[in-house]
Amino acid sequence: MINVNDLRPGVTFQMEGNIYVVLEASHSKQGRGQANVKAKVKDLRTGSTTIKSFTGGEKVERAMIDKVGMDYLYNSGEAIVLMDQETFEQIEIPLNHVEWEINFLREGQKVIVRKFEQEILDIELPTNVVLKVVSAPDAVKGNTAQAAQKKVVVETNYEVETPLFIKEGEEIVVSTETGKYVGRA
Structure with missing residues (x-):
């Protein structure tokens, strides 16, 4: 479990069946009350961003995300095809999961695929x-x-x-x- 006071950009956590990565986090304390934590988070399954508010001291469950280096092979029209750099295993990710990223992919490019357990969440491109x-x-x-x-x-x-x-x-x-x-x- 992660204390919400420790939320920083890049931290991943599970909440209400969704997996989030923190994009921004801010802490505020007013008077005698408890501190509040507001975090701008991205849902790794849907790609949507939202703001979550927490009361200081709350805890969320850590999500262990695996990052695997892969090569972009081609766009099949319905999905993009990637190949694992070590096992040479090929995977497909539906185009609707990578609508923004497809604008910057060229054949042979190296990307990082984020996985939660065996579920493929999204791809991470260089800046x-x-x-x-x-x-x-x-x-x-x-x-x-x-x-x-x-x-x-x-x-x-x-x-x-x-x-x-x-x-x-x-x-x-x-x-x-x-x-x-x-x-x-």
Whole structure:
């Protein structure tokens, strides 16, 4: 069991049959009353985020999450296929479980799969990934009142706003958390 006062980002716990990972946690104490803990958590089964409130001293059950390194092989149309780097066993994860992550996956990329007991929860990507630009419109002259941006399409068919100097064929770094352009590769 984990005391809710010890909740920190990255901690996983079980509550009401769901498995959560803490994204943010804040503690507040007012006057003589007990401390309150508010935690922004992500449900690892559904992917939804919510805020949970606890009274100081409450306990939640720890969830032991296994992390397995795997290689992304391909998208079958209904699921993504991954291969374990050690046993060469292949698994499939339905596309509806990885709707956001699929925007940043390219063949051969290494990912971490989170498992609870034998249930596959989701995949964890690196913070930033390098993707190749496959379509970039030419910059329009005189279009620079502010920091000018244009939309480009990367190899995963994801659309990213980039500075005007990015051209087709270049590799760019994209954040997997925000989906925004970070820099050139």
